[in-house]
Structures are given as C-alpha cells and as structure tokens.
Amino acid sequence: MIGIGIIGLGTVGRGTYAILADHNSLIREKTGVDVKVVSIAEIDRQRYQGLDADGIDFVEDAETLIDNDKVDIVVELVGGTDKAYRYITRALQKKKWVVTANKALLAEKGEELFGMAERQGCEIGFEAAVCGGIPVIRAIREGLPGNRIGYLLGILNGTSNYILSKMADEGLAFDAVLMEAQRQGFAEKDPTFDIEGVDAAHKLCILIRLAFRFPITMDEIVTRGISKVELIDLDFAREFGYRIKLLAIAKEEGGLVEARVEPAMISMNHPMANVNGVYNAVYLIGDKVGPNLYYGKGAGSDPTGSAVVSDIVDMAMRRTTGHVRTGFSAHRGDRRMKRGDESISRFYMRFKAHDRPGVLSKISGILADYDISIASVVQKERKEDDYVPIVMLTYEATEENLGLAKEKIDALPFVGGESVYMRIEESRL
C-alpha cells in the first residue's frame, strides 16, 4: 500500500480525494497498485465535511503531514508559490515523491525544484499543472520520445476561451460575458491571471521546457490578454474565415525560439479553431509523428483530480521497483529567443479613421515605409464615434516594423484612438 498525503482541500484536493475514494478498487484492478489517502492537511475544518475519515490523519499544518512516515507521496494542492515551495522542498528533503498542480510555482522555480528532486532520487509529478484532465504531459514525454518538436499551439486557459467563445457566439461584449462567467463560477473574482494571459504563460513555460527542452523563463514569453478584444474584431475575423483565440504559441527553428500568449486569429479550418467554451487543447508538430492534438477540460475538480491521480498511480507503480523518472533536462545550448525584428507573421490591423479622402493612401503609405504589404482591405460604412473602421490583412511582416508603423499611424490627426492589431497564426496542418 502506498500512502498519500494531500495538502489543501480546495477544488482539486477534493476531486483527488473523491477519485481515490470512489475508484480505489478500479485502480487496483487496472494497475495492480493500492493507493490510499493516509493524511490530509487543511486549516479550514469545514472542508472535512462529507469525507470518509476512516484511517485518515487530519492535520492543520502541512509539515506534520510531510513528516508522517505513512505518507509516501506528498500531493501539494495549496497553490501560491511561497508555502508550496516550502512544502515541496521539505518533502524532497525527506525523500518523498511529490505531485503538484502548481503551474505558477513550476514556471517560476521548476528548474530548481526538478534539480533538487533529481539529487534526492525523487520525482515531481506535474500532469495536473497543464490542461487539467488532458494527459498532455504524458503524451509529450512518454508518447513522443522519438520526436523533435518544433511547433506547439495551446488553448491553455478555460476562462479566456469561454469568454471569447461566448462573445463570438452570442455577440456580447467582454465585460458582460466576464460578469456572467464570474456569476457562474467559470471565472475567479479576481480574473487577472486568466484574462491577461499569465496563467496560460505559466503553462506554456512548462510545455516549452518539456517539448523543446529549452529552459525558458516567464519574462521571455510575450504575454497579452483578451481584455481588449472587441466584438467588431470577432466579426471581422469571421468574415475573413478566422476565429480569435487566446493562443499560446511556441516555435523553434534554426536555433531561434519564439514564445507568445496573445489573442490571435486562426483559420476556421484549423482544428484549434473549433476548441470552444471551457475546453483546452494542445496542438503540436513532431518531426516524425506530424501533427498531434489533445483536447479536454482544462480545469475543475474532477478533471484536474484525474490528472493528479494519474501521477499518483504512475509513481506508486514505480516506487516499489526504484525506477525514477528524470525531470526536465532543459538546456539552452546555442539557442536563443527571437527578437522582434526576427518575428515574422501575417497581421490583422484595424484603424479607426475619419471617412475622408486620402486616409487610406496615407495609412498604406506608412505601412509601405515599413515594408508591410497589404493583402486585403475592408472599409465599412459602419460608424462608431464619427470614425469608420478600416481593416487590413497584411502579408508577412516583422513584429517590430508593425509596432513602429502602428505608432506612426496612431499619431495621424484623422485617426481616432489606438489601432488594433493581431497576429494571424498560419494554419500549419
């Protein structure tokens, strides 16, 4: 019997407990391992309600749980980074194996923690840290060892995807959908991390280290959120055959790595364009396997609990034989991050301008000055505060030039307010 200690009985903690309780015999039949929760650390005693207390040592401080000899695997589900860091390092010092769903901690201190685990002959399982119930860590690590992965797209944040899907489907503005999502529990009271792309960037950080084996840091990921996405852009996207998604994008080619989380347009025909609502997905291309896509619920008590349990079972199977998996073996080598003048993409641009002669020629003149060619233009009569929207799709241009051109255009007297631009992520199938 392998003893499990759960620190934190929040959403994921309760889900994990419930799966281990409900499916104890199913897991034994399937895998031959017997895993049992022997201790739970949680300060809020109300959360103990409804649990079968039989054989479980309930404690208020995590240290007691970690030090308990019956606990073989420590499951850290408190979130945040300070306490979680202390708990995990303490567990590793005691040579206990660790399972965590803590993407923020792994993004910030993953290198250090995995190094410590390796030195201690221990493991840190983190399937639950990325895409909740989708076994994407296993798929990449164990399913594709014979592949060099050079391209990865992710829809990694359920809240953002829910909001964008709802805006597109029902024609509701961002604020209205966010409020409704908060009422329904699909968005946190403070949704900043979700809607500003930080949560997705944490997950992309982990995926890049695993898939590219490149030790990227959070500040190297260009991160933009969805709070400025307007209905008009969703409409134009549809008109051009695209959808707008908060995409996590990672590419490696010729020693140059690019990593971004931002609202971007993707062709309706791409499988990622049809990932809607609270669903998450990862699309990647391996040099041997070609494209692979994994799809499922990215959050929630049971889906994330399912991922935690998959780590527990995997570890329990191997604890008896002493087979230890290594963590990240990421190293930069001679690779480096792409600069803005090397990052090339097609772009969607929307300007607000007074409807008068010469406007279009002035704008396209500035774009030409920066080597940006226009693939198509739409100018609608639809007026907003005396301005008409002018929309352009560009051919490939550098991010840097686009930013410079935008600055000049926004300063024109007949242009009102900040222009909008968005990457068009070319469908690589």
Place this chain on the structure above:
Amino acid sequence: MIGIGIIGLGTVGRGTYAILADHNSLIREKTGVDVKVVSIAEIDRQRYQGLDADGIDFVEDAETLIDNDKVDIVVELVGGTDKAYRYITRALQKKKWVVTANKALLAEKGEELFGMAERQGCEIGFEAAVCGGIPVIRAIREGLPGNRIGYLLGILNGTSNYILSKMADEGLAFDAVLMEAQRQGFAEKDPTFDIEGVDAAHKLCILIRLAFRFPITMDEIVTRGISKVELIDLDFAREFGYRIKLLAIAKEEGGLVEARVEPAMISMNHPMANVNGVYNAVYLIGDKVGPNLYYGKGAGSDPTGSAVVSDIVDMAMRRTTGHVRTGFSAHRGDRRMKRGDESISRFYMRFKAHDRPGVLSKISGILADYDISIASVVQKERKEDDYVPIVMLTYEATEENLGLAKEKIDALPFVGGESVYMRIEESRL
C-alpha cells in the same frame, strides 16, 4: 545499451529504423536510455539499401534474430497473423520483450499473448497497433487510471476517412475516390479490410479491452463498411447539420456493452465531425475527466514508427529496474453485449419511391407499426431512375425494429431497390 531487433523492413520497419538512427542522441538526452538496432530480419535484400549497416546483424530468418543474445526487445513488424504469432511466442519463451504494430493479431489472439507475456515476466508494447502516431494507448492506460470509461468514439481508419472526406468535399463518387486514393498510395491494392471496416474493428477491439476492460471478440463487433455510402446521403447529412464518418462506437451502460463500426452521422458541432482526410481520432468520456480527444495521423512510416519507438523507449527505461507492466486485465464479469432489441438510436433513412399519392402514408404507417416515430421528412423532386428520394430522420428506435420496418418497406411495390439507413450518433459533449 538496450539491443533492438526489427523483424520486417516494410513501411513501419523502415520508419522505426530511421527514427532510432536519426534521433539516437536526442532520445538519450530526453530519457537517459541508449537504444540501438542490433539486428534486422528481412528476406527482401533490396530493402537493406540506404541503411547504415554498422553494428547491425542482417539476417533472413526471424528465428535467428529472436535467438540473438544481443537482442533485448523484439519488434515484430511483419503483419499477418500466423508468422507474427510464431515470432512473438518464441520471443516471449526466450523472455524477450516484444513491440508490435499488429492489430489483427492482437484482436484475434491478444488475450492469449498477453497472458503468456505475463507468465514469462515480459511485456508486449502495442501503441503502434491503434491510431499510428497518436499516443492513445498511453493516454488511456497511463493518463486515465482513475476513470471509468463508458463511451468511446473512434475514427480509426485513415483510408476510409480520406475517401469519405474527399467524397463530401469534392462531390466525387466512392469508386472514383477509391481509385484515386489507390493511385496516390492512400489505399491498398486490395482495400477490403480498410473500406469494409475490418481494420477499424481490429483497433476498436483493442481499445474496448483496454478502456472498458471487457474481453470483446471480433464477432461481437457489428461491422459495416463505407462502400455503399452514396453522395446523396452525404448531401442530405450536410443539409441536416451532420457529417458521415466511419465511426467506431463503443458504449457501456448498466452492464450492457455495445460495439460497432459503421458509417454513421454525427453533428457538425462535434469535434469528431471535423476530423478529415487521413487523420485518425479517438474521443472518449471518463466519469471523472469528462470528454477527451486525441488526434493525429493514423498510419504511415514515420507516425507509426514514432509509436513503435515510444514503446521501445518506455521498455528500455524499465528493463533495467525490473518494473513490468501488466497487459490487458479484461474480464466480462456480469456484463454482456447488447442485443439488437436493446440497441437504441436515432436513424437517418432514405427510400427510393415512385412519386405518387399515398407513398408517404404507407411508409410512415409501417414505421409506426414498429414504434418508430419520425422527427423530420424531406422529399425532393430530384429524380433518379424514375424514383424520388424520401429522407426521414427518426426519433429513438431499436435497431431490431428498424431492420424489420426496412424489410417491409423495401418489399412495397412502389419502392425501388434497397433503402439506406444510418445511425445518428448523438453528440455527447
């Protein structure tokens, strides 16, 4: 160093060899294991061309390879069932671990072979037997151990999916697309196994044993192919908001198991409806994780080789520590297969009838006699051999009643030729 012996240098054999040769150091960096091809058995000496012969023992008979002490893992890629069975059992007798892509053999004799492997303390890896490059075996077995899986949909045959996609997209008839697919190498010279659903049934057989842990046999899977799918049905499907796919369908509820491979309609909004061309996908629902979908290339040298290599690497990691995975632990328990009078679905039906008064009332009368309610009817003026097509979507009815009603309707004097019917697989999201 773990020595690999490859039996059979066909499409998958060459892909496997190439990945191990190209990515030897990548695999070592990622996983710490050193795997090397030490022997290849292949009668056709022309297939040795272009291989780096260094350190490889080329032999003509598989027995010599199996008996070679340097071979730790035997990779069986000859296909067929007789020889492959002999090679695998011989390898297991020698206590060697086995990797195979042979779905037919596992569907027919999986129980026996996995039992033998377990008794010998060996393993049989079979990631490559289902859905080529998609790590679906790993996802189900290692990613979802804490889930009871009760629903599974598969698009498991690339040839059939390519043909149906092409028919739908380009309005070409079955025969024309098949011939073109054969010219392009997407279909075999003798495509029977692919287009008649047998290949998909082999794979579904393996998936059901793994996901439901139910020891299903091939004759328990209702198997129909796509050779009778007509363009007119693809058109009607689209009109009603569906697509036609060769779906592998498996369900378990209340101790009743249902397993089918057949062309069926699925809502355009379902993620499986957008799996096109040679791509494969598996969609399943776990009681904890909810829906999961895995998508990628189901066949081909490199994708399938990628799956073979994932098994080799996984085994190589564990050979040193003595940790052996168990195979299928499937057992019927008190579960049984659903009968035709228990199998309930909505159906699409198409009749060819003379356009005269009373036809519709006669047909719908017979359906009513068998408790089949009609949800919608379309009768088009479009004529074919003096007949008009009458299309109906039914509410839920039993398969048995539908068959009986169809027989009576087909015997009516004003009905020309066999009617067409197809399941509507309700979108479970």
